[in-house]
Amino acid sequence: MTLWTRPCPIRFHRRQIPAPKTVGSGGRPGRGPALGCRFVSVVVVTGTCTGVGKTVVTAALAAVAAARGASVAVVKPGQTGVRDGEPGDLDEVRRLAGLDDVHEFARFPDPLSPAAAARRAGVPPLRLADVAERVQALSATRRLVLIEGAGGLLVRYDDEGTTIADLARWLGAAAVVVARPGLGTLNHTALTLEAMAHRGVQLAGVVIGEWPDDPDLAMRSNIRDLETIAARPLSGVMPAGAGALDPAEFLLAAHRGLAPSFGGTFDAAVFRDSHGLDKE
Ligand SMILES: Nc1ncnc2c1ncn2[C@@H]1O[C@H](COP(=O)(O)OP(=O)(O)OP(=O)(O)O)[C@@H](O)[C@H]1O
Ligand SMILES: C[C@H](N)[C@H](N)CCCCCC(=O)O
Ligand SMILES: [Mg+2]
Known part of the structure; x- marks a missing residue:
């Protein structure tokens, strides 16, 4: 345990399930979604800030894995800025990826961090330790569980300062970092990766x-x-406008936009050569 990680307040045993021998109806033996490692089953999608495209990237990861025959669940532990009955991030995932296996564990109407939004609503904050248990239960019967955080990596879920980084650490989950392309992203990305x-x-x-x-x-x-x-190399680039595509078009964009380690065909070298400055 490092100084930077909060201890998990419950007895929680980190566990990763091996890939099933057969994936989906036409799946070949031992071939799960390409997620860098056959044993990766829980992935956190975080970002350098709010509004950077985490939801679109989460939907892309889910769409590509599901198209390969994997069972995929998507979790938004704490949704803020949305009232009861209004569409949240998971409705966007559902629409774009055509996925119904989505799980929101808490919702707070104010567009704030989950900790601040819970405080303002006068209700107890979401306990990420409980989320860890629920994700672990989901992962027992899914090949992949994607967890979308709220805002960036160190956004607080309670007044003790528990973050999505703690959840990732407890679950032994790797994190996808969604970044903006423009000026300022180098500092935000470096800070996120260092944290x-x-x-x-x-x-x-x-x-x-x-x-x-x-x-x-x-x-x-x-x-x-x-x-x-x-x-x-970059692990993917989603094109502007992807969030407005229909599911079939979105799946194509997700395939093109995600690297082979996520089941797509994105080639970072080709992207760098065609869009970067180095050739000039
Ligand atoms: N590739 C994209 N194509 C089209 N729209 C996009 C794309 N990426 C992001 N957007 C739009 O930008 C806005 C912010 O993106 P998104 O909701 O995915 O952010 P987020 O990082 O998930 O933020 P939050 O912290 O609220 O979850 C949304 O309105 C979304 O539709
Ligand atoms: C409301 C917004 N869309 C997100 N759900 C929450 C973002 C919290 C960001 C907190 C912060 O970093 O200042
Ligand atoms: Mg989102």
């Missing part, structure tokens, strides 16, 4: 949440520097 490293949260990959048709100088320059910061 993860200090907390012992493994990086599953950096994905740009929304790449515009007309990238500016900083965006083009940032491709190389994001890869330097992450010490690996």
Whole structure:
């Protein structure tokens, strides 16, 4: 346990399930969704900030894995900024990925961190330790459980300061970091990755949440520097407008936008060569 990680307040045994021998009806033996490791079953989707495209990337990961025949559940532990009866992030995942196995554990109407929104609502905060237990139960019968945080990595879920990084650590889950392409993202991404490293949260990959048709100088320059910061090629780039596609088009965009480690066909070198500055 590092100084940076909160201890789990409940008895919780980290467990990862092996990939099933056969995936889906036409699945080949031993072939699960390509998530970098056959034993990865819980992945946290975090971001450098709120509004960076976490929901779209979560839907893309779910769509590609489900299309490969994997059983996928998507969890939004704490949804804020949405009232009862209004559509939340999971409704967007449901619409884009055509997935019904979605789970929201708490909802607070004010558009704030889950901790602040619970305080304002005068209700107890969401306990991420309980979320860990519920995710563990889900993972017993799913090949993949995706967990979308609220805002960035260190957003608080309670007044003790429990974060999605703690949840990832308790579950032994790697995290996908969704980043903006433009000016400012290098610092935000570096801070996020450094905080993860200090907390012992493994990086599953950096994905740009929304790449515009007309990238500016900083965006083009940032491709190389994001890869330097992450010490690996980009794990995906979702095109601007992906959130408005219909499910069939979205699946195609998800395949093209996610790297082979996530089951897609995105080629970071090709993207870097065609959009980066290095060729000039
Ligand atoms: N690739 C994309 N194509 C189209 N729209 C996008 C894309 N990425 C993000 N958006 C839009 O940008 C806004 C913010 O994105 P999103 O809701 O995914 O952010 P988030 O990181 O999930 O934020 P939160 O912390 O609220 O969960 C949304 O309105 C979403 O529809
Ligand atoms: C309301 C918003 N869309 C998210 N659900 C919550 C974002 C919390 C961000 C807190 C912060 O980093 O200042
Ligand atoms: Mg979201």
